[in-house]
Structure formats: structure tokens, C-alpha cells
């Protein structure tokens with residue numbers, strides 16, 4: 001495991017902002033830290049970076065107990081935080097990145113090729129000589145992300161990397177990050193409110209509220225546990241004509257919506273047989289398995305009053 005939080009609590013102004021929190025994160029996994037405003041996400045991240053220390057419990061990163069400033073400083077060699085430090089506004093993108101590469105002690109030749117690769121992945125090659133002060137918010141976020149990737153961190157910590165970005169730019173940033181980490185085996189923990197398309201990047205999720213963990217684990221497992229049955233979406237040539245057939249054969253396990261049938265199947269093994277039966281009895285245009293999302297899981301838990 002790269003990170004272990006063992007019964008960690010943190011009190012601020014007499015309030016348990018993080019309350020008996022336990023979770024772990026395996027190498028190469030991407031954890032999305034989710035929860036409403038004030039849930040304790042940023043505090044969790046500050047605990048993780050050693051900026052604040054827990055009142056109870058312990059934090060173990062790369063098998064080292066995070067119990068002193070010295071350990072936190074040592075761990076900094078393996079950890080990058082996106083929002084650490086600011087950019088030099090009057091310098092260009094490339095100048096900024098060279099300065100940071102130098103601060104990270106990256107040899108000049110390697111820095112040149114790494115910066116070129118990152119600018120390419122993040123689609124900023126044509127803007128590399130632009131001054132930072134001329135950049136849009138989305139571009140700045142990209143530069144901060146590139147900067148945090150430069151030291152090739154084993155663990156990358158992101159606090160709302162897409163905050164304030166429009167949906168398109170935010171998706172683009174995540175796409176860039178995804179294509180960069182695909183080959184790099186970087187472990188990531190990312191606090192975010194951006195739930196759309198999160199499964200594209202996140203392997204694990206942790207939903208917290210009022211300082212407590214509500215659910216945590218691998219996203220696929222949590223989704224499968226939450227929706228143990230499979231739902232098939234069946235597009236029909238003539239939905240009205242097919243109503244009787246579904247009534248007689250699937251009684252309460254289906255509903256019609258927008259000319260489509262949504263059929264719940266309890267036993268996954270029976271899916272091929274069911275599809276064969278349906279296609280031989282009604283005119284089917286297409287059948288898809290309904291894939292549930294992290295966003296649905298989040299709001300389902302929220303709607304049920306768990307959060």
C-alpha cells in the first residue's frame with residue numbers, strides 16, 4: 001500500500017474535522033476523494049502532506065510513519081502536490097517550467113525532454129512562449145499540473161484540479177492527465193467535486209461527510225455492490241407492439257421509457273439466454289447493459305440521506 005490512514009482524527013477549534021478515518025490506497029491506483037463542502041477533504045489532504053498532524057491515529061506513506069517534519073520533508077522527494085507554490089507571472093510557460101525543473105534538481109537535458117513531452121500531452125506546445133499572466137484559468141491549471149508531474153512523483157496529490165473550469169476544459173485536463181499517467185504508474189489522490197466521467201480516471205473512491213468515511217474502496221466493486229442486478233436497455237423497432245410480450249414474460253422486472261425497455265436481470269448467467277429469447281420474439285434495434293457511474297452512486301447515497 002502507498003497510503004494507510006489508520007483511525008485518524010483531527011480536531012480544529014474543538015470540532016472533529018476528520019473523525020476516525022481509515023483507508024488505504026494501493027500502488028498505481030487513483031483515488032477520488034469526494035464529499036460535500038466542508039466534508040473534510042482538504043483537511044485530509046493537509047494531513048497527508050504533513051502540513052497538519054493528527055490528534056489520534058497514524059498515517060503511513062511509503063511504509064513510513066508520518067510523525068515528524070523530517071519524515072514529511074523526506075517524503076517530499078516522492079510526493080507532488082499540484083497547488084504548491086505559485087507561478088512566475090512575467091515569465092513564459094517554458095521559463096517557469098525550466099525554473100521549477102531546476103528547483104527539483106532535474107538535470108537540464110532531461111528537463112528539456114520531459115517539459116517537451118508534457119507540453120505535448122497537455123497541448124500547450126504552441127503557447128510555450130506565452131507569459132503566464134496571459135493564460136486562461138484552464139491553462140494555468142494545466143501548468144500547475146505539469147509542474148507537479150515534472151519530478152515524476154510516485155504519489156500525486158491534487159486538491160480540486162478542475163475547480164473553476166468549464167466542463168469541456170475540465171474534461172480535457174483529466175484526459176491529458178489520464179494519457180500521461182497511463183504508462184507512468186503514478187498513484188494519485190484527488191479531492192474533487194467534478195463527478196462527471198470520473199470513472200475514466202478514478203479506480204477508487206472515498207466519499208466522506210462531516211469528517212467521516214461513508215464509503216470507500218474500488219469504484220467498480222462499490223458500484224456492483226450497490227447495484228447487484230444488471231439492467232439491460234433494449235431499443236425496439238415498435239415499442240407499443242412489444243408491450244404485451246414484455247408484460248407476459250417479464251411482468252414487474254421492466255419499464256418503458258422513451259421507446260426503450262429497461263429490463264432488470266437478477267442472474268447475470270441468464271443474460272445471453274434472455275437476449276436470445278427477446279430478439280427472437282420482438283424487433284430489437286439494440287441492447288446495451290446500463291453502466292452505473294460514480295456520480296449516480298454519490299447522489300444515490302446522498303438521496304438516501306446517508307451523506
Ligand SMILES: Nc1ncnc2c1ncn2[C@@H]1O[C@H](COP(=O)(O)OP(=O)(O)OP(=O)(O)O)[C@@H](O)[C@H]1O
Pocket residue numbers: 012013017035036037038039040041042043044
Ligand atoms: N483552519 C481552520 N480553522 C477552522 N476551521 C477549519 C479550518 N480548516 C478546516 N476547517 C473546518 O473543517 C471543516 C472541513 O473543511 P475542509 O476544508 O477540509 O472541507 P472540504 O471537504 O475540503 O470542503 P470544500 O469542498 O468546501 O473545499 C469545515 O467545517 C471547515 O470550516
